[in-house]
Amino acid sequence: MRIESLQTFYQREMAAILADPDLAEAHAALLLALELGSARAAQRDAGGNWYANPWVKTAILAGFRSTHTALVPGWPSPAYDRTAFPPRSFSLADGVRMVPGGSSVRRGSFLGAGVVIMPPAYVNVGAFVDEGTMVDSHALVGSCAQIGKRVHLSAAAQVGGVLEPAGAVPVVVEDDAFVGGLVGLFEGVIVRRRAVLAPGVVLSASTRIYDLVNGRELTREVPEGAVVVPGTRPASGAYAKAAGLSLAAPCIVKYRDGGTDAATTLEEALR
Numbered sequence: 001m002r003i004e005s006l007q008t009f010y011q012r013e014m015a016a017i018l019a020d021p022d023l024a025e026a027h028a029a030l031l032l033a034l035e036l037g038s039a040r041a042a043q044r045d046a047g048g049n050w051y052a053n054p055w056v057k058t059a060i061l062a063g064f065r066s067t068h069t070a071l072v073p074g075w076p077s078p079a080y081d082r083t084a085f086p087p088r089s090f091s092l093a094d095g096v097r098m099v100p101g102g103s104s105v106r107r108g109s110f111l112g113a114g115v116v117i118m119p120p121a122y123v124n125v126g127a128f129v130d131e132g133t134m135v136d137s138h139a140l141v142g143s144c145a146q147i148g149k150r151v152h153l154s155a156a157a158q159v160g161g162v163l164e165p166a167g168a169v170p171v172v173v174e175d176d177a178f179v180g181g182l183v184g185l186f187e188g189v190i191v192r193r194r195a196v197l198a199p200g201v202v203l204s205a206s207t208r209i210y211d212l213v214n215g216r217e218l219t220r221e222v223p224e225g226a227v228v229v230p231g232t233r234p235a236s237g238a239y240a241k242a243a244g245l246s247l248a249a250p251c252i253v254k255y256r257d258g259g260t261d262a263a264t265t266l267e268e269a270l271r
């Protein structure tokens, strides 16, 4: 099924699909299109704005709603999941090095050549992980998350999934960004190219990011090349003041320079 007709099918039949789906052919075409990268849950336009493709996200949801939980064949220990999204398998020709040991990549996700996945890691349906990206141990690439080229997702980085609502932009990490250990990105946050997030930075849609270089506050978006580290700010109100409380306040301490490149350079041989 060609992408245009698949898209038309889902857009036209949306209500009927969700009510009483007979999706086998369209679902198989959807998984293949996602895995080939020809259909994506979200895309960037020429102006750099990210927009969701609601038909893709609705199609994924239809898969969940139209299938039941069953034994997953071939898995080392008994596992039970929706039949719509079994684990993907790979061949040498895919150019993906998946180290054995508890990682799982769900069908309907795209992995570019040269992606490395260290166990245990999980890549969910609708995720797009572009060429040369490292997904380190305990990292999560949530449903529909869009990860660019040569990104480093350090150990335990959590990129949340944004499947519903269908029109919501998922979490995006653009090319050459460095996501430190234990970083959490949720609710459609966008990390622009070459940005660096130090270990422990957590960003959701309402987290205020303090740009110490330009004297401004930002939400939802980390600018290109920004270096963000965890910080704190006084919590507002008399009670908080009396109790000496602070809130998390991620700060942009600088924009990427040679020192940052040195601090984030990774051993090529590991790729």
Ligand SMILES: CC(C)(COP(=O)(O)OP(=O)(O)OC[C@H]1O[C@@H](n2cnc3c(N)ncnc32)[C@H](O)[C@@H]1OP(=O)(O)O)[C@@H](O)C(=O)NCCC(=O)NCCS
Residues within 6 Å of the ligand: 136, 154, 155, 179, 180, 181, 196, 197, 198, 199, 227, 228, 229, 230, 253, 254, 257, 259, 260, 261, 263, 264
């Ligand atoms: C974020 C990072 C890349 C910045 O490196 P850099 O560009 O060389 O930054 P600098 O060392 O010049 O630091 C700039 C400022 O940020 C502060 N800073 C740097 N890292 C920080 C952190 N993790 N938390 C709090 N503050 C931090 C520095 O103290 C300095 O502040 P100052 O100007 O007031 O002295 C680096 O500090 C870092 O955290 N590397 C970790 C890499 C990593 O996670 N590796 C895991 C691989 S699996």
